Amino acid sequence: MSADAHFSSSYAEARGKFLQATAAAGLTVQSHAHPLAGREGETLAMDVARLGSADAAAVLVLSSACHGVEGYCGSGVQHALLSDAGFLATARASGVAMLWIHALNPHGFSWWRRTTHENVDLNRNFHPYDGRPLPVNAGYAELADALLPATWPPTPENEAVLAAYAERHGAFGLQAAISGGQYSHPDGLFFGGLGPTWSHLVLRQVLREHAGGCRRLGWVDVHTGLGPSGHGEKIFAGPNDAAAIARAKAWWGNEVTSTYDGSSTSAPLEGLMWNVVKTVNPQAEYTGIALEYGTVPVPEVMTALRGDHWLRLHPETGAAQRGAIQRQMLQAFYTDTPAWKAAIVEQGHAAVRQALKGLAGG
DSSP: OOGGGGOOSSHHHHHHHHHHHHHHTTOOEEEEEEEEEOTTSOEEEEEEEEESOTTOSEEEEEEOOTTGGGHHHHHHHHHHHHTOHHHHHHHHHHTOEEEEEEOSSHHHHHHTOSSOTTSOOGGGOOOOOSSSOOOOOHHHHHHHHHHSOSSSSOOHHHHHHHHHHHHHHOHHHHHHHHHSOBSSOTTSTTBOOSSOOHHHHHHHHHHHHHHTTOSEEEEEEEEEEEEEETOEEEEEOSOSOHHHHHHHHHHHOTTOBOTTTTOSSSOOOSSOGGGHHHHHOTTSEEEEEEEEEEOSOHHHHHHHHHHHHHHHHOTTOOHHHHHHHHHHHHHHHOOOSHHHHHHHHHHHHHHHHHHHHHHHTO
């Protein structure tokens, strides 16, 4: 099967392929229905398939669409593995249970948005929400008005504000201020939310059921939007713990990067999804990565994100401009070419096989 065959042109198509592939593989799917409908009026759901025994000591999670529109890539990786009889045989023989979570954020997937229906960045939403203060992002507050100006596209004056910030703090400092997570501007970019989202709550339930009793837990969460086109950066996704980082490098190689030491293309982030492990199974030996595939240069990704959020604030926008902004958003997070898709599938296969081997040998 060619790499193209694993990818889809809509959420509805991607979900259909996932359900067909799991059925062909003999796996049962649990579907957690989303409260809203999709772009085409379709049912939205977080779909979960498990391979392996219910009492397996080790569990490997492969998840897609944490950031909605990024699910076009992640769903393709999941379908490729589900369609590979040799891989499925290897997984069954390993003794590791494998959990496919398709579309953590199905609403964003369907509507070509990165955020949830609550306008929350799911990968900034994992805080206890127990009364403790949420993080303060002074940099974002300084830039908020320039990031989402009154008119689109931005004026030179808007862009000068961002350029001046980069001059003072560096390009990476600007990236960190924008993308690190903020909890003060609900309509803004990278808003982490003031409470758990629907996706947060359902994911916690899924992991408690399927990984709450395991001793070893691995996680490959597929993302797009940072780094060179087609390259899958393996970003360590876990606590700043030397043993866990060393274990990740033992599984995936020394190319594993980290926001803790500045080796990653990602800035340090707040409220990351892997924090849910502390809630559902704090005793598990946890090892995870975000498999981050590059698409277009970061400035283009940021422009697409700003346009998407601006559009949400301006529902009166005409059809032509609306369509252009939405297409730019999709293209920022999904490269619809045979070469890009082939690279994604090859690297996804390798990363998941490495994780299986690491868990089986633990």
